[in-house]
Amino acid sequence: MLDELISQSLRDFQLDCLSFCEHHYPTIHNRGMKESHLGKALARRIMHSYDKLDIETTCRSVEESNTTKQLVFLIDTPEHQIYIVAHRLISANLACRKAIVNDMKWTLDHLEGSNDKERRIIVIADHWIDRSVASKSVPSWWLGHQPIHQADFAAQGVKLVDAEHSLAGDIEVVCEIAGGRHRIYHPLHRQRDGLPLYKYLLLTATYPL
Numbered sequence: 001m002l003d004e005l006i007s008q009s010l011r012d013f014q015l016d017c018l019s020f021c022e023h024h025y026p027t028i029h030n031r032g033m034k035e036s037h038l039g040k041a042l043a044r045r046i047m048h049s050y051d052k053l054d055i056e057t058t059c060r061s062v063e064e065s066n067t068t069k070q071l072v073f074l075i076d077t078p079e080h081q082i083y084i085v086a087h088r089l090i091s092a093n094l095a096c097r098k099a100i101v102n103d104m105k106w107t108l109d110h111l112e113g114s115n116d117k118e119r120r121i122i123v124i125a126d127h128w129i130d131r132s133v134a135s136k137s138v139p140s141w142w143l144g145h146q147p148i149h150q151a152d153f154a155a156q157g158v159k160l161v162d163a164e165h166s167l168a169g170d171i172e173v174v175c176e177i178a179g180g181r182h183r184i185y186h187p188l189h190r191q192r193d194g195l196p197l198y199k200y201l202l203l204t205a206t207y208p209l
Contacts, residue, residue, distance in 0.1 A: 002118050002120060003120075003181075003206070005050070005053075006046065006082070006120060006122065009042070009046045009048075009049045010042075010183070011185075012045055012049070013041070013042055013045045013185075013187075013202075014185050014202065017041075017126075017185075017187035017188075017202055018187045036071060036086070038088070038124055038125070038126065039071060039084050039124070040073065042084055042122070042124055043059045043075055043084055044059075046075055046082060046084075047075060055077055055078070056078070057075055057076065057077050058075070058076045059073060059074065059075050060073070060074055060076075061074070062074050062083070062107070062110060062112070072084065072103070072107050073086075074112065076113075077117075079117055079118060080117055080118050080119070081111075081117045081118075081119045081120075082119070082120050082121075082122060083107050083120070083122065084122050084124065085100075085103050085104055085121065085123045085124070086123075086125065087099070087100050087103070087123070087124070088125065088126065089125040089126065089127040089138070089203070090127075091134075091135075092127065092132065092134040092135040092138050094134075097167070100123060100125065100167070101167070101170045101171055101174045101175065102174070104121065104171060104174075104175055105174050107121060108175055108209070111209070119208070120206055120207065120208055120209065121206070121207050122206050122207075123203075123206075123207075124202075124203065124204050125203045126200070126201060126202050126203065127200075127201045127203065128199060128200055128201075129158050129198075129199045129200075129201065133161055136158065136161045137161045137163040137164075138163075138201065138203075139184055140160065140161070140166075141163035141166055141167055142166075142167050142184060142201075142203050143166075143183075144166035144167070144169070146160055146162065147160075147184060149198075152195075152196075153198045156195075156198050158199055167182065167205060168180055168205075171207070177207055177209070179207065179208060180206060180207040180208075181205070181206045181207075182203075182205045183203075183204050183205075184203055185201075186198055186200065186201070186202070187200070
């Protein structure tokens with residue numbers, strides 16, 4: 001039930017992102033969303049999913065991370081706990097990639113409450129692909145392989161490259177957890193033909209705890 005609720009919430013979250021981007025363009029163009037907005041917006045969407053099931057939820061921020069000074073959000077229900085770690089992946093360089101993993105590690109080290117609840121941690125980020133090799137390797141790094149619609153990226157002028165490492169591999173080494181579900185969404189669509197704008201990535205990774 002928990003994984004299904006999260007999956008549906010992430011699909012619905014694309015519409016939230018589309019609405020936000022349309023109202024804040026071109027501010028968001030080539031910059032992405034602020035971490036606080038990403039985290040809060042996803043938390044609201046998940047809480048709305050629970051509300052439709054008449055399940056009471058609370059949401060609050062956990063202590064600031066000691067790596068990026070950003071907020072981690074905790075959604076609490078009678079049976080579940082969901083931690084949300086949000087990042088604005090402005091750059092695809094090694095330091096930014098390490099920051100995501102380190103912040104996840106910090107969150108795992110500061111889990112709250114008893115462990116009798118079913119828990120998940122969600123990492124969410126967005127990224128505009130630029131001309132750098134590092135940026136073009138983000139999909140491969142995030143998924144652990146190239147996306148199945150790699151040809152669609154190429155048709156829009158984005159030639160993806162393979163990453164030397166994977167986010168899942170980095171998380172397994174540093175955080176000592178595995179079994180996550182890594183996904184890429186494309187909430188923006190081109191006006192002239194309605195096709196997804198592959199240059200803009202909404203990245204999520206969900207792990208059971």
